[in-house]
Amino acid sequence: MTALPPTDGPRDGIDVGKRLVRQGGGTGLSLSDRIAERLQRLAWRTPLHGLRLKGRHPLKLIAVADDPFLGDFERGAALLSGELMFRGERLPLDRLGLDKPRFSAAFGEHVHSFGWLRDLSSVAPRVTAVPIAETIMLQWLAAHGERVTDPAWRADLCGRRLLAWIAHAPLILSSTDLVYRSLVLNTIARAARHLDGEAGKTAPGLPAITAWSGVVAAGLVVPGGDPRRGFGETGLTRALTQGLFDDGGLLGRSPAALLDAIMTLTALREIYAARRLDAPEIVPNSLTRMVAALLGVCHGTGGLSCWQGSGPTDGDRLADIVAATGVRTRPLRNAGDWGYQRLAAGRTILIVDAAPPPVARAARDGCASTLAFELSDDGHRIVVNCGGAGSALLTLSPELRRALRSTAAHSTLVLADTNSTAILPDGSLGKGVTAVDLARQESDAISRIEVAHDGYARRVGFHHRRVLTLSADGRDVQGEDMLIPAGRRGRRGDTLFVARFHLAPGIEIAPTADGQAAFLRLPDGGPVWQFRCKGATLGVEESLWIDPHGRPVATFQLVLSGTTPAGGHDFSWRFHRAR
Numbered sequence: 306m307t308a309l310p311p312t313d314g315p316r317d318g319i320d321v322g323k324r325l326v327r328q329g330g331g332t333g334l335s336l337s338d339r340i341a342e343r344l345q346r347l348a349w350r351t352p353l354h355g356l357r358l359k360g361r362h363p364l365k366l367i368a369v370a371d372d373p374f375l376g377d378f379e380r381g382a383a384l385l386s387g388e389l390m391f392r393g394e395r396l397p398l399d400r401l402g403l404d405k406p407r408f409s410a411a412f413g414e415h416v417h418s419f420g421w422l423r424d425l426s427s428v429a430p431r432v433t434a435v436p437i438a439e440t441i442m443l444q445w446l447a448a449h450g451e452r453v454t455d456p457a458w459r460a461d462l463c464g465r466r467l468l469a470w471i472a473h474a475p476l477i478l479s480s481t482d483l484v485y486r487s488l489v490l491n492t493i494a495r496a497a498r499h500l501d502g503e504a505g506k507t508a509p510g511l512p513a514i515t516a517w518s519g520v521v522a523a524g525l526v527v528p529g530g531d532p533r534r535g536f537g538e539t540g541l542t543r544a545l546t547q548g549l550f551d552d553g554g555l556l557g558r559s560p561a562a563l564l565d566a567i568m569t570l571t572a573l574r575e576i577y578a579a580r581r582l583d584a585p586e587i588v589p590n591s592l593t594r595m596v597a598a599l600l601g602v603c604h605g606t607g608g609l610s611c612w613q614g615s616g617p618t619d620g621d622r623l624a625d626i627v628a629a630t631g632v633r634t635r636p637l638r639n640a641g642d643w644g645y646q647r648l649a650a651g652r653t654i655l656i657v658d659a660a661p662p663p664v665a666r667a668a669r670d671g672c673a674s675t676l677a678f679e680l681s682d683d684g685h686r687i688v689v690n691c692g693g694a695g696s697a698l699l700t701l702s703p704e705l706r707r708a709l710r711s712t713a714a715h716s717t718l719v720l721a722d723t724n725s726t727a728i729l730p731d732g733s734l735g736k737g738v739t740a741v742d743l744a745r746q747e748s749d750a751i752s753r754i755e756v757a758h759d760g761y762a763r764r765v766g767f768h769h770r771r772v773l774t775l776s777a778d779g780r781d782v783q784g785e786d787m788l789i790p791a792g793r794r795g796r797r798g799d800t801l802f803v804a805r806f807h808l809a810p811g812i813e814i815a816p817t818a819d820g821q822a823a824f825l826r827l828p829d830g831g832p833v834w835q836f837r838c839k840g841a842t843l844g845v846e847e848s849l850w851i852d853p854h855g856r857p858v859a860t861f862q863l864v865l866s867g868t869t870p871a872g873g874h875d876f877s878w879r880f881h882r883a884r
Contacts, residue, residue, distance in 0.1 A: 323641055325741045327661035345506060349453040357502060358453070358495045362487060366526045368579040372423055372472040373571055373629040379854075380421065381428030384437055391415040392855050393698035398440050403448035409699050410456070416445070417457045419469035426473055438476040442489065450492050453499065460503040461512035463496050464519025468572050471526050497523035497533065504540055510556035510667050511566050513544040518573045525576050538585050545591050553594030554643020557668040558660065560602045561615035561695060564626065567595050571630050593632050600627070601637035601647045602656055607684030608853070610656045611692025612645070613663065614670025614710065619853045620684065639745065646745065648752045651779025652683040653882075658715075659743050659756045662726045665733035670695035670710065673726040675738045675758045676771045677715035680782060680880065685827050686809035687834060687880070690715040693851025701857065707732070709851065718769055718786050718804040725760030725769070736763075750777055762791035765800060767873065780882040787875040799868035804841065804876075806863040807848045814845055814861055823863065824883070833883045840876030841865035 348354055383390035387398050394412045396402075406413055415421065421441070425434045449457040456462060470477060470493055477489055500523070504516040517540040524534030548556050548566075555563040570592055577584040602610045608620040638647045644660020657678045663671050672694060680688040691714040697706055708714060712724045719725075726737025738760035746753045757770035770787040786804055808814070811828035822837040823845070836843075848862035865876065 323743045325642075325644060325660045325743065327664065327739050345503075346455045349455070349458065354453065354502075358498045360494060360498060361529070362491045363494050363528050364490070365528075366471065366474055366478075366490070366493075367528060367530075368526050368576070369474045370472050370572070370576040370579040372426065373575050374423065374568055374626060376421075376424035376427035378424075378428055381424040381426075384421065384425045385429055385433070389416065389421060389441070391421075391699070392696070393700040398437065401441065401444050403444050411699055413456060414462060416441075417449075417459075417462045418465040419473075420465065422469050422473040422476055426476060431475055431479065434476050435479050438473070439480060439485075442477050443485070446488055446492060450488065458496075458499060460500060460507040460516040460519075463500050464504070464516040464522075465569075467493065467496055467500070467519040467522050468569065468576075471522055471576060472572060493523070494527055497527055497530075501533065501536070504537075508666055509544070510548040511562045511569075514541070514548055514566050515569050517541040517544045518569050522573055522576050525580050525582070542585065542587050545587055549591060549595070550640075550642035551594075552637060552640045552642050553591075553596075553598035554640050554645070555595070556663065557613065557671070558644055558663045559613040559615050559668065559670070559695070560599060560609050561618070562613075563595060563599050564609070564618065564623075567592060567599065567630060568626060570595075571626075592630055593634055596627055596630055596632040597634045597637040598640050598643055598645075599623075600634070601640050602645050603636065604654050604656075604679070604681035604686060605684040607681055607686060610679045611690045611851070612658060612674060613668060613672050614693070614695030616693040616696035616851055616855060617686075617689075617853050622853075641743070644741075646743070646754055646756075648754065648773070648775040649779075650752065650775050650777055653775060653779030653782065654681045655679075655773065655775050655782060657754060657756065657773060658717075659754065660741050661738040661758070662734050665735075668734065669732070671734045672710040672715065673712040673724040673728060673734070673737060673760075674715040674717065675712075675725050675741060675760060676756055676769060677717035678773065679716065682779075682827065682832060682834070682882065685831050687812065687825065687827065688716050688806050689809050689850055691807055691848065691850055693855060696855050697851045697857070698855045705857075713803075713805060714807075716806050718771070718802060720761045720767060720769065720788070720802050721765045721800050722803075723761070723764065725758065751775060757789075759791070766791050766871075767800070767869065782880040783877070784879070785875060785877045788869045788873050790871065790873050799870055801868055802841075802866065802874070804865040804878075805848075806836075806865075807850065808861050808863065810850055810852075810858045810860040812861070814863075816843070816845060835881045835883045836863060836878065837881075838865050838876065838878040840874070841867040841878075 380390050388395045391412050500520045504520050507513045507516045520537035521541055524530035524537050574584045606620045609618040611617055646657040646659045648655040658674050691709050694709040712719050727735035729735040738758045740759050742757045744755045751774045753774045755772045757768055761767050767788040768791055772785045774783045813826040815824040825834045844864040846862050846864050848860050849857045850860050852858050
């Protein structure tokens with residue numbers, strides 16, 4: 306995604322005008338990309354790759370770092386009760402079946418990443434945790450220690466696994482069985498050699514950052530690793546330069562992925578600290594920019610907003626993670642390249658998706674959410690997106706998880722009952738929005754954003770333009786949606802439009818008698834907001850919201866519907882805090 310023209314002002318300045326263009330999107334992964342990935346995986350099985358993994362067996366690790374983050378207590382408790390759990394999927398520890406997996410791909414990634422070590426260490430002392438960790442470790446070594454296969458040895462998972470093994474080495478290396486210890490240490494060394502050749506082939510963004518962090522981590526703790534550390538730092542610098550926008554946002558545009566990258570770099574920094582070394586300057590500098598961008602898409606203390614597959618991560622957890630980074634910065638208002646705009650006044654926060662969706666190679670759970678917004682009052686969510694396409698329970702139907710990525714699952718306009726950007730049968734994002742035009746203005750009275758996209762231009766014949774304003778006291782949010790003809794000749798008939806405003810759970814809705822307004826009472830004695838519209842028919846329909854645990858929660862949505870003639874149409878609406 307390219308921003309035109311470049312910004313010459315400060316990073317958090319306000320652009321008078323900007324166009325974001327989606328480059329390389331619209332066709333999913335190319336055939337050449339798929340063939341290259343397939344050949345890369347086949348090469349792992351060759352004797353040549355096996356020779357590359359051979360080398361000296363380390364007798365110990367030079368250092369063991371502390372994990373700066375707490376794990377998931379619920380998943381940790383499941384481990385103590387004899388089950389491995391991830392996003393609602395469960396398997397008994399003694400029957401994981403890693404050699405013949407019968408679990409989902411996402412569950413498998415959780416197993417192979419060894420991220421569950423963090424969960425386990427957060428709920429149990431070492432004497433209790435070690436036997437559980439060794440039970441899973443032995444099964445993994447038997448199935449994958451010698452066999453280099455996908456996805457277990459995929460570069461990003463391999464890097465993630467090395468970071469986990471190093472941070473939680475006492476859980477997997479406390480055994481008095483010297484054969485087992487030697488096998489674990491040798492597997493760490495083999496994983497490092499594997500990453501030496503594979504990290505550079507990883508997709509840009511979070512996968513490359515994670516893979517190269519693994520290379521650097523191994524260079525820091527495996528004896529004789531200084532050349533690897535230098536090589537890894539060069540690769541990590543390149544991964545951060547290519548994978549981050551100047552404003553600190555991440556390719557793929559997922560706040561959850563950005564949070565993951567922040568935690569990865571922070572964990573890597575702890576390994577440097579364990580060696581009494583300073584991380585390269587690009588690591589703390591990147592963390593500062595990334596944290597500012599992340600805070601920019603947070604509802605104050607209310608947690609993360611939901612974009613590009615992300616779930617609404619709890620505010621307390623976010624605060625703990627940011628505290629662990631040591632970064633102190635303010636939320637970024639204008640992540641112009643990453644594509645999110647933040648308006649804040651009084652207690653009100655408005656967050657807008659003001660960019661095209663990511664290209665297929667950069668996002669696995671990308672969403673057709675262009676021009677959607679979320680709204681909160683003092684951390685209490687009011688307008689939300691359904692969210693959670695990448696964090697919802699794996700026990701939910703694939704159809705529902707796919708629907709969470711649709712335009713209709715976001716608080717924006719749907720035209721002709723189609724997505725603004727297509728979601729292809731293989732799950733990648735296809736054709737649709739290619740360019741987004743943005744203009745933002747600030748004054749003492751209001752903050753104003755005007756943003757437009759071309760996602761419906763070719764298929765339906767209209768550009769969608771949305772204007773949003775927030776008053777200086779935060780009590781008024783006004784919007785106008787415009788459907789502007791895209792220049793096609795001979796278009797006939799009316800086209801159906803639906804603008805959706807998904808509401809947070811627990812909000813009480815009281816429609817007015819004229820059918821043009823509704824009162825919204827926030828939970829727990831919160832304030833009352835009034836919604837009013839003009840130029841469309843107001844209705845109330847059922848909706849759902851994916852909570853921080855990945856569970857669907859029933860809620861409602863305000864629906865504005867109508868038809869537009871070939872000449873176009875506009876309608877307006879307003880949220881006003883009544884008291």
